[in-house]
Amino acid sequence: MAVEKRHFVCVVCPIGCEIDVVHDGDKIISMEGNKCEKSEEFVSQELIEPMRILTTTVRIQGAMWSVIPVRSDKAVPKRLFPRIMKQLRYIKLQAPVNMLDVVVKDSVGTGANIIATRTMPRE
Amino acid sequence: MTTEVDVAVIGSGPAGLTAAIHAYQTGARKVLLLEREEELGGILKQCIHNGFGLEQFKQDYTGPEYAERLVKELEKTDVQCLLNTLVTNISADRVITALSPENGALEIRAKSIVLAMGCRERTRSNIGIPGTRPAGIFTAGVAQRFVNIDGYLPGKKVVILGSGDIGLIMARRLTLEGARVIGVYEIMNYPGGLKRNIVQCLNDFDIPLHLSHTITEIKGRERVEGVTISEVDGDLRPVEGSEQSIECDTLLLSVGLIPENELSKKAGIELNAHTGGPITAETMETSVPGIFTCGNVSTVFDLVDYVAQTGAAAGTSAARYASSSPRENRRSVEIVAGENVRLLFPERYGFQDDLILFIRAAEPVEKPVVIEVTPPGSRINRPYARPNEMLRVKIPKGKLAQLKDSITVNIREK
Numbered sequence: 095m096a097v098e099k100r101h102f103v104c105v106v107c108p109i110g111c112e113i114d115v116v117h118d119g120d121k122i123i124s125m126e127g128n129k130c131e132k133s134e135e136f137v138s139q140e141l142i143e144p145m146r147i148l149t150t151t152v153r154i155q156g157a158m159w160s161v162i163p164v165r166s167d168k169a170v171p172k173r174l175f176p177r178i179m180k181q182l183r184y185i186k187l188q189a190p191v192n193m194l195d196v197v198v199k200d201s202v203g204t205g206a207n208i209i210a211t212r213t214m215p216r217e
Numbered sequence: 218m219t220t221e222v223d224v225a226v227i228g229s230g231p232a233g234l235t236a237a238i239h240a241y242q243t244g245a246r247k248v249l250l251l252e253r254e255e256e257l258g259g260i261l262k263q264c265i266h267n268g269f270g271l272e273q274f275k276q277d278y279t280g281p282e283y284a285e286r287l288v289k290e291l292e293k294t295d296v297q298c299l300l301n302t303l304v305t306n307i308s309a310d311r312v313i314t315a316l317s318p319e320n321g322a323l324e325i326r327a328k329s330i331v332l333a334m335g336c337r338e339r340t341r342s343n344i345g346i347p348g349t350r351p352a353g354i355f356t357a358g359v360a361q362r363f364v365n366i367d368g369y370l371p372g373k374k375v376v377i378l379g380s381g382d383i384g385l386i387m388a389r390r391l392t393l394e395g396a397r398v399i400g401v402y403e404i405m406n407y408p409g410g411l412k413r414n415i416v417q418c419l420n421d422f423d424i425p426l427h428l429s430h431t432i433t434e435i436k437g438r439e440r441v442e443g444v445t446i447s448e449v450d451g452d453l454r455p456v457e458g459s460e461q462s463i464e465c466d467t468l469l470l471s472v473g474l475i476p477e478n479e480l481s482k483k484a485g486i487e488l489n490a491h492t493g494g495p496i497t498a499e500t501m502e503t504s505v506p507g508i509f510t511c512g513n514v515s516t517v518f519d520l521v522d523y524v525a526q527t528g529a530a531a532g533t534s535a536a537r538y539a540s541s542s543p544r545e546n547r548r549s550v551e552i553v554a555g556e557n558v559r560l561l562f563p564e565r566y567g568f569q570d571d572l573i574l575f576i577r578a579a580e581p582v583e584k585p586v587v588i589e590v591t592p593p594g595s596r597i598n599r600p601y602a603r604p605n606e607m608l609r610v611k612i613p614k615g616k617l618a619q620l621k622d623s624i625t626v627n628i629r630e631k
Binding site: 105109129147148149150151158160179213 | 255256262265266267277279281282284285364365366367368390393394395411412413415416417420421600601606
């Protein structure tokens with residue numbers, strides 16, 4: 095691995111420190127611009143694998159609306175978003191659905207479940 | 218049909234739900250919540266992204282989860298909810314006129330009223346973009362409703378004008394749903410939305426943000442076919458020769474929100490030209506006795522936590538008002554926006570409660586600042602001041618008791 099420079103905006107807190115990082119692969123060599131140590135953990139995770147909560151909708155039948163909001167129950171690799179979205183495109187739920195009901199277990203091998211984020215009664 | 222209630226709350230978004238819960242918890246027994254839509258929750262229902270309630274509940278909720286949590290709390294009370302009920306008038310003596318398919322015309326006499334109608338989006342006509350008038354131009358919130366509630370994708374090749382939070386959130390949402398978001402164009406030289414939204418909604422998906430740019434023409438006959446983008450100078454005027462043509466089928470506008478005060482005007486409530494909301498005291502009382510305000514109908518807040526905080530204050534004050542004889546002494550002093558302060562909320566202090574001030578800076582300062590509140594001469598340090606992130610400070614009631622004249626708020630570099 096070669097030594098590289100990258101710019102990050104830390105999103106751990108609202109300050110949003112602008113950080114310049116020198117790294118070798120996922121190893122931080124030096125960083126500049128962060129106001130606290132929490133940024134270190136954030137940056138190392140970003141270098142290894144950026145993780146995010148995915149929020150989207152899936153189709154539902156028999157409810158007041160035709161889609162229902164869902165999210166991953168923990169952060170998943172950002173690069174897998176397209177694959178999870180594709181998987182969810184084929185899901186069609188039946189009302190009633192309760193908030194936090196599991197829609198998909200262990201979505202595309204991430205270990206995260208996709209769960210409903212609202213209750214939708216049967217119409 | 219005529220009803221009498223202690224507290225009537227208009228609107229069931231985060232402000233109204235919180236106000237109704239707090240009015241009940243403060244002791245008001247007959248609390249009525251009026252909602253024009255078919256469900257409680259207001260705009261939270263379509264805000265399916267996370268980031269809600271970090272401060273209030275120490276949880277990272279999505280909008281619908283946050284709403285459902287509040288609704289569950291409401292269900293523990295005896296607050297009565299009327300759905301599908303549109304309020305058409307409020308009078309200064311607190312008579313509400315409302316319409317619903319179920320109850321027909323309603324007349325509600327309330328001892329106190331809480332306004333929680335929220336805000337609406339600025340549209341193309343508010344900012345006057347030249348060009349044709351084809352289909353495919355949406356405010357960001359309307360597009361959000363289409364995608365997240367109705368399940369439609371409004372377009373496939375999207376340009377977003379304005380970098381307000383809803384526009385940023387929709388840039389990510391439409392990208393996830395398979396649309397191509399070409400870019401976000403912002404007339405100011407700083408972004409309108411929160412930094413975390415710039416990072417997580419634009420940078421994460423390689424969507425470019427172009428500051429100091431605007432749209433100078435919309436093209437297309439039936440459907441949007443493209444837009445002309447121009448750079449703007451320091452006076453926000455398009456720079457000649459900088460025009461650039463971009464093909465797209467959809468234009469989203471995220472160009473600001475306006476508190477929705479048509480009803481407030483009917484009640485004769487005095488409005489503030491800067492915030493667009495009622496002139497309010499720290500109790501959330503408006504210029505009309507017994508009518509209180511909270512959430513985005515008051516001034517547009519950045520965070521739902523702030524909205525809920527004003528809702529709690531308004532609900533508590535409204536219950537207090539409903540149970541007591543009218544206050545004789547309504548003395549209050551003005552709170553004045555001083556150096557580098559674009560707007561303030563509330564803008565009056567009435568000597569009842571602690572003063573929780575929400576302050577929006579006029580210009581960004583990317584170094585430590587001090588917020589001066591004089592009198593009483595409080596100095597509060599903050600690491601920076603940005604127009605897109607409201608500052609909040611608390612001045613205890615005890616420090617303000619001796620006050621005679623107005624209070625001035627300044628933001629100065631440290």
